[in-house]
Amino acid sequence: xxxxxxxxxxxxxxxxxxxxxxxxxxxxxxxxxxxxxxxxxxxxxxxxxxxxxxxxxxxxxxxxxxxxxxxxxxxxxxxxxxxxxxxxxxxxxxxxxxxxxxxxxxxxxxxxxxxxxxxxxxxxxxxxxxxxxxxxxxxxxxxxxxxxxxxxxxxxxxxxxxxxxxxxxxxxxxxxxxxxxxxxxx
Amino acid sequence: xxxxxxxxxxxxxxxxxxxxxxxxxxxxxxxxxxxxxxxxxxxxxxxxxxxxxxxxxxxxxxxxxxxxxxxxxxxxxxxxxxxxxxxxxxxxxxxxxxxxxxxxxxxxxxxxxxxxxxxxxxxxxxxxxxxxxxxxxxxxxxxxxxxxxxxxxxxxxxxxxxxxxxxxxxxxxxxxxxxxxxxxxxxxxxxxxxxxxxxxxxxxxxxxxxxxxxxxxxxxxxxxxxxxxxxxxxxxxxxxxxxxxxxxxxxxxxx
Numbered sequence: 001x002x003x004x005x006x007x008x009x010x011x012x013x014x015x016x017x018x019x020x021x022x023x024x025x026x027x028x029x030x031x032x033x034x035x036x037x038x039x040x041x042x043x044x045x046x047x048x049x050x051x052x053x054x055x056x057x058x059x060x061x062x063x064x065x066x067x068x069x070x071x072x073x074x075x076x077x078x079x080x081x082x083x084x085x086x087x088x089x090x091x092x093x094x095x096x097x098x099x100x101x102x103x104x105x106x107x108x109x110x111x112x113x114x115x116x117x118x119x120x121x122x123x124x125x126x127x128x129x130x131x132x133x134x135x136x137x138x139x140x141x142x143x144x145x146x147x148x149x150x151x152x153x154x155x156x157x158x159x160x161x162x163x164x165x166x167x168x169x170x171x172x173x174x175x176x177x178x179x180x181x182x183x184x185x186x
Numbered sequence: 187x188x189x190x191x192x193x194x195x196x197x198x199x200x201x202x203x204x205x206x207x208x209x210x211x212x213x214x215x216x217x218x219x220x221x222x223x224x225x226x227x228x229x230x231x232x233x234x235x236x237x238x239x240x241x242x243x244x245x246x247x248x249x250x251x252x253x254x255x256x257x258x259x260x261x262x263x264x265x266x267x268x269x270x271x272x273x274x275x276x277x278x279x280x281x282x283x284x285x286x287x288x289x290x291x292x293x294x295x296x297x298x299x300x301x302x303x304x305x306x307x308x309x310x311x312x313x314x315x316x317x318x319x320x321x322x323x324x325x326x327x328x329x330x331x332x333x334x335x336x337x338x339x340x341x342x343x344x345x346x347x348x349x350x351x352x353x354x355x356x357x358x359x360x361x362x363x364x365x366x367x368x369x370x371x372x373x374x375x376x377x378x379x380x381x382x383x384x385x386x387x388x389x390x391x392x393x394x395x396x397x398x399x400x401x402x403x404x405x406x407x408x409x410x411x412x413x414x415x416x417x418x419x420x421x422x423x424x425x426x427x428x429x430x431x432x433x434x435x436x437x438x439x440x441x
Contacts, residue, residue: 027206028307028375035207038219039304040313043227047288047314050231055280058238062260065245065253072247 157181199386201379205306222302223310230291230304259287263428270432274329274439278432281321285314286428293374293420297413305423306374308367315363318431325438337437366430370423377416384409 030036158181166172209215210225241256249257263283268275289305296303304310326334338355339348384405391402 026202026375028309028371031309033207034219035209035221035223036307036309039207039221039223039227039307040309042220042224043304043310043313044317046224046227046231047284047317050234050288051280051284053231053235054238054284058235058242059260059280059283061242061245062238062256065242066257066260068245069247 154181154185157185199383199390201382201386204302204378204382205375223304223307226292226295226302226304227288230288230295233295234287234291263287266429267432270429271436271439275432278325278435282428282431282435285318285431286424289314289370289427290421290424293424294417296374296378297416297420303374303378305370306378308371311371312363312367314370314427315367318366318434319363322431322434322438325435329439334438362430362434366427370427373419373423377412377419380412381409381416384412 027033028036158178161181162172162174162177165177207221207223210220210222211218215221237252238256238259241252244250244253246253260283263286264276264279266286267279267282271278292303292305295301296306338352338359340351340355343351387405388402388409391398391405394401
């Protein structure tokens with residue numbers, strides 16, 4: 001299959017070559033030539049040496065380099081994988097620590113907020129109580145003042161009436177005026 | 187491709203001369219039967235080993251270009267062996283690696299001028315294929331015992347078909363090293379003969395004077411394209427050889 005077209009090519013010039021060459025035949029088939037058999041013996045020796053040199057020295061050397069490269073790459077990969085695992089673990093630790101800190105901070109803020117709210121509420125309640133007390137106080141005072149004012153009102157009215165009456169008629173009867181004022185104001 | 191040098195100056199093209207074996211190192215090479223073919227096998231093995239050695243010398247965690255190339259070569263063949271053969275693939279990985287790069291380096295070195303393509307010799311490719319064949323038989327006996335012989339009768343076959351099927355399976359089994367070796371050999375020979383022939387055309391046309399010089403551009407262009415094709419074929423054939431080796435070994439180790 002590999003030689004068919006080439007054999008035609010091979011045959012063509014052979015057919016074209018006249019005379020001497022064909023008559024002499026192929027040197028490869030001249031088995032009387034001691035050199036022909038000699039090359040087979042030499043070939044066996046040389047090939048044997050070649051095979052031994054390859055299998056003992058040359059090929060194991062290539063194999064060693066390839067193996068050392070494979071193990072080197074493998075160990076480098078292992079180191080890289082280990083480093084990655086460590087980095088992953090550190091990153092996870094960091095994440096959880098951050099999460100924890102955030103939780104703590106939130107709780108803290110909440111507590112402070114609650115405290116502030118409670119204290120503000122207490123403060124407001126106290127203020128309201130004080131204000132209420134003051135309001136009640138003031139109301140009492142107002143009531144007192146009003147009552148005072150109301151009680152002094154009849155006196156003022158009586159004295160004013162007495163003055164008016166004495167101006168008008170020159171005399172006065174305190175009793176009468178007082179009762180009259182009281183009647184009117186009642 | 188040493189053939190360019192040996193192209194006859196006249197009217198003939200010696201397309202096969204490039205495959206001739208010549209002793210190197212003078213008389214010593216002659217005595218040791220050491221031709222340029224084993225020389226290039228040595229060079230190929232050395233190139234691959236040096237490539238791995240120099241590439242992996244930094245042993246860096248982040249590889250440079252050469253180290254990345256060495257590691258890709260390793261991973262490519264390793265994946266091929268393990269995914270095809272199965273859990274025992276790692277055992278045969280160095281063998282498959284050696285096969286793949288021995289053939290690939292041979293194919294590619296052969297494309298350099300003045301070099302020699304040892305994978306273009308049937309003796310060499312058949313030797314490699316027989317080695318794969320024998321190793322897969324040994325692996326079969328090692329992993330399955332004599333039970334591996336039951337592969338010659340596919341499971342679920344009616345018994346009365348056995349006299350027909352067993353010989354067929356046996357012949358196809360025996361033909362494995364033949365097809366494995368001829369595939370690689372024929373591909374490499376074909377490619378190099380083509381390169382030689384078109385290079386020869388260039389020289390012949392150049393001998394025709396000014397007009398021929400212009401025409402000679404055509405075979406050169408074809409040779410450039412053929413070289414690109416040979417680069418593809420070189421790696422493809424090495425891959426085919428290696429993957430067929432893996433497939434045979436998988437059958438051998440399968441339970």
